Amino acid sequence: QSVLTQPPSVSAAPGQRVTISCSGSSSNIGNNYVSWYQQLPGTAPKVFIYDNNQRPSGIPDRFSGSKSGTSATLGITGLQTGDEADYYCGTWDTSLNTFVFGTGTKVTVL
Amino acid sequence: QVHLQESGPGLLKPSATLSLTCVVSGYSINSGYNWGWIRQPPGKGLEWIGSLHHSGNTYFNPSLKSRVTMSMDTSKNQFSLRLTSVTAADTAIYYCARRPGIYVGGLDPWGPGTLVIVSS
Numbered sequence: 536q537s538v539l540t541q542p543p544s545v546s547a548a549p550g551q552r553v554t555i556s557c558s559g560s561s562s563n564i565g566n567n568y569v570s571w572y573q574q575l576p577g578t579a580p581k582v583f584i585y586d587n588n589q590r591p592s593g594i595p596d597r598f599s600g601s602k603s604g605t606s607a608t609l610g611i612t613g614l615q616t617g618d619e620a621d622y623y624c625g626t627w628d629t630s631l632n633t634f635v636f637g638t639g640t641k642v643t644v645l
Numbered sequence: 646q647v648h649l650q651e652s653g654p655g656l657l658k659p660s661a662t663l664s665l666t667c668v669v670s671g672y673s674i675n676s677g678y679n680w681g682w683i684r685q686p687p688g689k690g691l692e693w694i695g696s697l698h699h700s701g702n703t704y705f706n707p708s709l710k711s712r713v714t715m716s717m718d719t720s721k722n723q724f725s726l727r728l729t730s731v732t733a734a735d736t737a738i739y740y741c742a743r744r745p746g747i748y749v750g751g752l753d754p755w756g757p758g759t760l761v762i763v764s765s
Contacts (some may be wrong), residue, residue, distance in 0.1 A: 536689065541701065567748055568748060568749050568750075569686045570750075570751035572691075572751075572752070573692065574725040579740055579755040579756065579757050579758050580740070580752070580755055580756075580759075581753075581755065582752055582753040583752035584748055584751070585749075585750055585753070586750065586751075591751070591753060602709075623690065623691055625691075625752070626694075627747060627748050631706075631707055632704060632707075633693055633695070633704060633705065633707060634681070634696070634704075634744075635693060636683075636690060636691040636692065636693060637690075638690055639691070641692045643653030
């Protein structure tokens with residue numbers, strides 16, 4: 536069972552904005568950097584946000600990350616059909632001394 | 646550009662030992678970074694298995710620690726995972742990935758993954 540909790544699914548119409556929450560604790564999100572991964576069907580995950588709010592080269596600025604306390608959020612604006620995927624948050628857990636992933640959120644474009 | 650490619654047995658029987666290799670191209674694993682393994686059971690979420698650094702530092706998921714070994718072959722620029730006493734619960738897609746540090750950076754890049762099925 537994951538120590539990071541995400542909503543199972545979110546959805547919105549094309550062009551709209553969605554946010555995905557990732558809830559943890561002081562031993563993980565509260566004191567460590569958060570990264571976010573997009574996983575398209577049948578493919579390996581790909582990092583979209585690292586160190587809470589940094590975008591790797593090539594990731595559009597429609598994607599943004601933020602963190603407050605023991606929660607993190609991924610935002611997607613101008614939603615496109617190509618954004619339909621599973622999204623996972625991840626961070627180091629100091630108590631478990633291991634990397635932990637969130638439960639995953641499926642984004643659906645209506 | 647850095648590329649990772651997993652290879653493994655595909656199918657193995659319960660109680661056997663799983664051995665996977667991740668070949669790295671475009672970067673020398675001896676130059677730094679942490680090199681890790683992640684798995685994903687069919688239709689389920691991601692699970693971190695562990696990581697190692699060329700310095701010898703290793704970190705394992707507590708739930709798997711007793712069955713996991715990781716090693717590095719710098720001459721072949723590859724690293725490996727061994728998981729003992731496998732059961733059907735170990736059936737998953739296994740990915741390898743790179744991360745700058747233990748506390749910082751994202752997992753990037755990932756290999757395409759290799760499916761491992763445990764069945765008698």
